[in-house]
Amino acid sequence: MLEFMLNDRVVRTSKPSGSLLLDFIRYDQRLTGTKIGCREGDCGACTVLMGSLVDGRLQYHSATSCLTPVGNAAGKHIVTVEGLNMDQLSPVQQAIVEEGGTQCGFCTVGFVLSLTGFCLQADQMANYPAAIAAIDGNICRCTGYKSLERAAARLTDALAARPNGDAIAWLVANQFLPEYFQQVPDQLRAMQPAPASANGKPRVSGGTDLYVQQHDTLVEQEVTLLFDRPALKGITVEDGICTLGAQTTVADMLHSEALQTMFPRLSEHLKLVSSTPIRAISTLGGNFVNASPIGDMTAFFIALNAQLHIDGPNGARRIFLKNLYHGYKTLDLAPDELITAVSFAVPPANSRFNFEKVSKRTHLDIASVNTAILIFMDGNAIAEVHLSAGGIGPVPTFLEKTCAWLQGKELIAETVRSAAEILQTEISPISDVRGAAAYKRLLLRQLFYAHFITLFPETINLDLLR
8 A cells, every 4th residue: 555645645456556647646536636747757737746754854847647656656755836826826836826827727726836845945045047947857838938937036035034954834924935845744654654665576676767658558557666776876976986876867967066066067967858847757677678779868978987786686786887788778787677777977177078969859858869988188199088979879878999099199179180080980870760870970070079179178179179
C-alpha cells in the first residue's frame, strides 16, 4: 500500500507502483485540474508540486506527473491546482489573470503550479530571470508568452519581502498558499515508510525517458523504485575524487556548491538540459543506462573521463563511462547489475571544461548535437584532452583520435582547424528528424570551435577560425 499526501489529505492506494501519478490524480481522485497533454514531459500541462522532508525541512519542486510513477510519490506531498484553492486568488493566479496570461486555459494550471513552486524556493533569489526559468517547462499555444512574462515580473515584485530559509509561514500569511501547508511536515513524519519494491521487477528511476518509451508496459505492473534510495544519492568530494550517486538528479547538480566551484559555468550548461520539472526528477543513472546517442549528461561525464560504480551478484566493479556503450542501446551491463554511482577526478587548476548543445528550442528539447570538453594546459601547449559528442553516431562517443592528435600541440587557430578535420573522420551521423547528416557534421565542427572560443578567448576567436 502506497501512502502520500495529495493536497490537504493523506491518500493510500494499492495501484501498481509503476502506474502514473497523472492517471491516479485524474481518474482515481477525480482532480481534473491537472491536464493530460503530451504524456512525454514536453508541454507542462500536467505539472504538480512534489514536497519532501529533507533534513527536517519541507522542500518542493515542480514535476511532470505524466512521467512520474505513483510509487515515487510515496511519503511526499503532492500538490495539484485544487490544493492551492483559497477564498481568493493567490498572487500567482491574480497576476496571471490581471496580465491576460490565460486564453484557452489548458496550459494555465501548469504555469500556476510552476510559478508557485518558484515562490517556494526561498533559498533562491526572487528575481525575474529565476521566475522565467521556473516556467521553462511550460508551453502555451495562445498567449505569445508576453502576458505570462509580465505576470512573472509582478510576482517577483510581490516576493521582495520573502524571507530566506523556510518561507512557508510567510507565504501562508501573504495568501500565496492555503493554511494547511503549515501542517504538512507533521503529517509526512507520521506516515508509514514506503514498502521496498520487489527485486527482479523493471527498474525505474525518475522515469523521464522510460515512460516515453515503455508507457504501456510499465503502467500495469509493480516496478523496482530506485529514485528515493538514500544509498544511491548524494554528492561527495574526497581525496580529489568527486562521487555522485546514480540517483542524483540534474537539479541536485545544479544546486551543488562543490560542483559550482569546479565548473563556474555549470548553471549555464545545465540550463540547456531539458526543463526545470524534468531536471528535478531525471537521474544520472537513468540517463546513462537509457543509452541515448544524444544524452546530455552522458556527453558531460564522458568528457570528465568519469567511471561508473557497478554492483551485481558477482561483486562490485568499475568501468569508464566511455566504455559502457558497445552499440546502439547495447551496454556492458548485465541485467542483474546496477549502476550505483559515477565518479571523476576533480579538474585541476590547469584545466578548463565546457559543454555545448544545439537543439530546435533552447529549453525543453532533445539535442541535435551535443559535445563537452575537458582540456589540460601546460603553458601554451595542450597537455591532455577529453572530448565527447552525441548525435553523431549510434552511441555517445569519446573522440579518441582527435584527443590523441591534440596532445602536445600548441594552442593556435591552425591546431584547432586541423583537429576539426580529424574529428570528422571519427563520426558517422545519420539524417533524422533532428537534422541531416551533413548538418550534424557542420554543427559538431562549429561546437568544437565554440569550445576553444569560449575557453580561450584571449587566444582563439571566430575570425581566426574562418
